[in-house]
Amino acid sequence: MMHYPAMLNLTGKKAVVVGGGQVAARKVQSLLKANAEVTVISPTLTEPLRQFADQQRIVWREKPFEPRDIRGAFLVIAATNSRVVNDEVFKAANEYQLINIVDDPSNSNFIVPAVFQRGKLVMSISTSGACPGLAKQIKRDLEKHYDDRYEEYLSFLESSRKEVIHTMNDDKQKRAMLKELLHPRFLQMSGIERQEEFQQIMKKSRGTS
Ligand SMILES: C[C@@]1(CC(=O)O)c2cc3[nH]c(cc4nc(cc5[nH]c(cc(n2)[C@H]1CCC(=O)O)[C@@](C)(CC(=O)O)[C@@H]5CCC(=O)O)C(CC(=O)O)=C4CCC(=O)O)c(CCC(=O)O)c3CC(=O)O
Ligand SMILES: NC(=O)C1=CN([C@@H]2O[C@H](COP(=O)(O)OP(=O)(O)OC[C@H]3O[C@@H](n4cnc5c(N)ncnc54)[C@H](O)[C@@H]3O)[C@@H](O)[C@H]2O)C=CC1
Incomplete structure (x- = not known):
């Protein structure tokens, strides 16, 4: 079960x-x-x-x-x-x-479960009661990987995803853009760089429609 x-x-x-x-x-x-x-x-x-x-x-x-x-x-x-x-x-x-x-x-x-949060990102780990200490240990490991950057990164993804959904009409283009947003380069960028890159790819995509 x-x-x-x-x-x-x-x-x-x-x-x-x-x-x-x-x-x-x-x-x-x-x-x-x-x-x-x-x-x-x-x-x-x-x-x-x-x-x-x-x-x-x-x-x-x-x-x-x-x-x-x-x-x-x-x-x-x-x-x-x-x-x-x-x-x-x-x-x-x-x-x-x-x-x-x-x-x-x-x-x-x-x-x-064992839980940690980065803004709206919530990670919860359960061992179904088998060994709660392992859930805690895995949480600690994941906390290192999913560090503080994820809060702002997710907040960027949330707002840009909304913009894509509300401003793009072509379904195929929309899906491609949503996929592009998840490219790891966005995580590495600063907030300003992210915005610039996002506006640029949106412009490029509109230009091709
Ligand atoms: C079934 C569950 C019920 C529930 O509480 O919901 C449960 C049950 C029991 N826990 C026990 C012991 C310990 N629990 C912890 C820690 C946590 N326990 C949590 C959840 C859960 N514990 C649920 C299952 C979760 C899952 O596996 O998915 C966490 C994840 C979440 C939280 O509590 O918020 C939190 C880590 C929070 C964090 O730091 O992230 C530690 C380690 C420590 O405290 O450092 C120990 C000592 C080491 C050991 O015994 O392993 C005992 C024996 C008690 C006794 O000795 O009498 C029972 C009873 C039994 O097993 O029957
Ligand atoms: N699920 C989990 O995550 C874990 C569960 N446990 C279990 O949890 C139990 C509690 O652990 P701790 O908080 O460390 O114990 P604790 O001894 O620190 O606290 C027990 C509390 O229960 C209260 N209490 C006692 N009789 C009461 C009553 N009749 N009505 C209302 N309150 C009453 C006491 O006043 C005290 O505040 C442990 O005995 C253990 O079996 C222990 C570790 C982790």
């Missing part, structure tokens, strides 16, 4: 994380990046979570878990250090909730 890879839009969605330790902090960080509305249920919080609570970026309910805590949540993560409590969270979830139990992949309906 392979999991179904997907990119969730969590903007404004209610996410509840049970537990306030290191693992919970990592999951909360990525939920906040995705604009989720995060509530943490835990008698204690580690430092990064405490800061999020102080800055009111999360709601902290300072108490042990009870089943009603996850009512109405779109996404639930059970991240306590107690198998018994994590299992209680699993049992309290309904079949429509997305649920991740950090120490029990077989009872989770989603698992979290």
Whole structure:
């Protein structure tokens, strides 16, 4: 069985994380990046979570878990250090909730991959739970290859792709131009050089139509 890879839009969605330790902090960080509305249920919080609570970026309910805590949540993560409590969270979830139990992949309906981002480029690596440490290691390797340049490069590709799609009529020419945009020379260039080269090839292509 392979999991179904997907990119969730969590903007404004209610996410509840049970537990306030290191693992919970990592999951909360990525939920906040995705604009989720995060509530943490835990008698204690580690430092990064405490800061999020102080800055009111999360709601902290300072108490042990009870089943009603996850009512109405779109996404639930059970991240306590107690198998018994994590299992209680699993049992309290309904079949429509997305649920991740950090120490029990077989009872989770989603698992979290290792992720890094370069602007709109998101790389996520999963071992389907077989060895999360390998996912992390591969992420580190890929981070070196897909370095900071990719943020601006992708932003250039996004805007020039739009220009091609909106200004060129001939389908064959459009496809050729979109293919040309992916030529590796564009990655190597500075922002100004990219623009000049792009305008030049657009002009040339229009001239041949
Ligand atoms: C199934 C899954 C469920 C889920 O959490 O979604 C899961 C489960 C478990 N992890 C365990 C251990 C470790 N997990 C990490 C690290 C990460 N774990 C992550 C995801 C996942 N972990 C999901 C599968 C992902 C996949 O393979 O695709 C990452 C990628 C993402 C994230 O957590 O954000 C993040 C790297 C983030 C990054 O840096 O990029 C490390 C290394 C470290 O911390 O440095 C260790 C110690 C080394 C080791 O044990 O291998 C244990 C045993 C716990 C125990 O000992 O009791 C279980 C339970 C079990 O295996 O049954
Ligand atoms: N999936 C993953 O990525 C990984 C999972 N793990 C698993 O995650 C578990 C948690 O790890 P850490 O965050 O390092 O533990 P931790 O000990 O730092 O934190 C545990 C947290 O759970 C809270 N907690 C305990 N009982 C609770 C209850 N009844 N209700 C609400 N909160 C409660 C504690 O107050 C504490 O904040 C580990 O026991 C391990 O099995 C460990 C490493 C990676």
